[in-house]
Amino acid sequence: MSLQGQLSASISSSSSAFLAPSVFINSSRAVNVSVPSKRLGVCKCVATPTEEVTAYKTTVSRNANIAKLQAGYLFPEIARRRAAHLVKYPDAKVISLGIGDTTEPIPEVITSAMAQRSYALSTVEGYSGYGAEQGERPVRAAIASTFYKDLGIEEDDIFVSDGAKCDISRLQVVFGSDVTVAVQDPSYPAYVDSSVILGQTGLYQKDIQKYANIEYMKCSPENGFFPDLSTVARTDIIFFCSPNNPTGSAATWEQLTQLVQFAKDNGSIIVYDSAYAMYMSDDNPRSIFEIPGAKEVALETASFSKYAGFTGVRLGWTVIPKQLLFSDGFPVAKDFNRIVCTCFNGASNISQAGGLACLSPEGLKAMHEVIGFYKENTQIIMETFNSLGFKVYGGTNAPYVWVHFPGQSSWDVFAEILEKTHVVTTPGSGFGPGGEGFIRVSAFGHRENVLEACRRFKQLYK
């Protein structure tokens, strides 16, 4: 396939068509962009040209927590800007290294298991209806033995889900509105946004770009992207992602041992996001449960999305050890189980068949190959920015490269790169104020696209 063909294929096979801005997203953003306009902007938001003006309103008050949210969720917002760019430059060969969306085909050993399960559903013997909300036993067992062997994690501790992002929300429902939370700054925006939605935070403070009542743990080159815990206030919940999205940094044994001790000293619960663990090259812990004592203070979320290209197939899991207890001694896992049973009905049985195939010897080998491919992309991106004289972080242990543009606004850099190279990145400040001055470049992409993007970066910054 020609380079141009590859580029077009990339564009058409990407999610742009699905993420195209709808009337909702556009007008939602217009209204939501600053908090005080919430009430002032009412008429404007209803009376967009495409919507009928209705006089009738219910008397149900809008959820005040949701009204605190700023703009749209980050990635739909990036998709919106990408779509706007395509309107401006309809012939542009846009390359997306923005949202961390996988691009490589799923290995056949995995898709054929899903196809087989689909066909089996047409037979009396192969049909199954409702599965366990916690996931199919063989999948839970395979996850336990593949990722948590000798760590004292059993299949009963594992809840199979439709993805880590969904589980984060369900965890927030378990915790409720009365907990306090800490996040790495910068961090994956679902942690903060779900905290806001559940009412765990105060209002957004525009001047410092932070919500009140969230503890932002600054992670920067100065502290090796690991927070100075001596300056971190005690919270109930600590969201911690390693290898980190977006900085690409992976915490060391020593750092995670410190974190577990910090949680124990404070009686906190760590929500550990290990969605990128298989991308690690360095000898850092793959799971928080490799740290002694972690089972009493941590739970862990993970996902097949970035390992097997399951971003659209939807499959993840959460591990909650029996030893993790609320202050009254009630196991966190039991409340999570109740939420999973009441608010969820299990991941798709077809996706679970895919997950099981991922964890077969052939599936694991195939996943490692796909991950290896993306890691080569990461190298190419790192070398490009290094050669241009940028300070580059991450990459070695994660599919994200974190490029420093000191003193510049992330959104300005994002806009300049998009305008001049037609490459979509992600502005660091979208992950929190600590990301200001950085750009996240994702290594997910066809090789030709990554090479072409790097050629354009070299052109722009030569």
Added chain:
Amino acid sequence: MSLQGQLSASISSSSSAFLAPSVFINSSRAVNVSVPSKRLGVCKCVATPTEEVTAYKTTVSRNANIAKLQAGYLFPEIARRRAAHLVKYPDAKVISLGIGDTTEPIPEVITSAMAQRSYALSTVEGYSGYGAEQGERPVRAAIASTFYKDLGIEEDDIFVSDGAKCDISRLQVVFGSDVTVAVQDPSYPAYVDSSVILGQTGLYQKDIQKYANIEYMKCSPENGFFPDLSTVARTDIIFFCSPNNPTGSAATWEQLTQLVQFAKDNGSIIVYDSAYAMYMSDDNPRSIFEIPGAKEVALETASFSKYAGFTGVRLGWTVIPKQLLFSDGFPVAKDFNRIVCTCFNGASNISQAGGLACLSPEGLKAMHEVIGFYKENTQIIMETFNSLGFKVYGGTNAPYVWVHFPGQSSWDVFAEILEKTHVVTTPGSGFGPGGEGFIRVSAFGHRENVLEACRRFKQLYK
């Protein structure tokens, strides 16, 4: 296949293996069974024989709302009792007409579309990653044109999801803790339980078997299973399911017109659950949006589960008209969109391919055939209980038969039927106090099993 073979196949293909009681469910129930025991029962709950006793507890308080919940969620509890029965009678040929779980194979026109989509994910051209959180455009368009043609509902109003139960929870997150809710009594337990979890209710009042601050709208033979709205207090949200689960009753044009007017008079929002609409034989509205003015006061959830046997595949949708506004004029759909984008990542792309196939002419024909098959089961069950002299409700417009055992406890009747016939039903009181004295018999089952169950009922009640 012999009858015995059919029975065994039914048992092995049912969800019992996945729903088998885990340590969590067992001990959770032991602790949760009455609210005041929450703190007293702490040591007991931790020190079950299979769990290690740990001294360490975090200082994070358990979510007080979740602590209000009674026992386990209804259907896992029924599965637990079924499993306990199998331990007692290992050779029993148990037939499950309890949880409304589909049993018939999915038509091939649908599974082959899912298999094709699976295989396509192994190709560069056919691969797709993250889709739109709201669902793929063709699926949204097909839902709009199939179910809402000429009703003024557009594809942008439709959010594709992993099922109606999951959407109910996401809707509750949108509404937050400050709303008041009404439910039909009896009703599908997810409405009440999710209200409790979000903190919309008071404590459970054991004497009347109701949560404080929920408006229970009694639906009984006396009022034709439609609440006397003149006695119903105003609430923000009104959950309304028609055809109803569990009573099988479908509201008429006149009744739904009354309901819409009631909501409008009160400024309420109706969450209308139409998951069984395709089962209707009578000429009642299939969608709340068939009622003039409903778009200003109602949203609707629906599902492929009971139409196409998708209980394990997971696919549903929610319709939120642009005209549905909070008191400040902000569209409900925009907040739901924000929650869907932040707390969800779209239904599995393979399941969506199945949904699209369901809505093709061949898919619709195949779904109607499966529904017709279950409706024949319903007839058989209705005739059986009628012939035994029971008062029987539902059935005509829903896959559920609602059998009256006046003056008896539902759980006692459930237990007697299970003990003496090895048939699992659902006790009516599991759906609310208004279900006391009733048993729900589900029409989902292989024909041979339904016939055999009816033979056993005739033996028991002759």
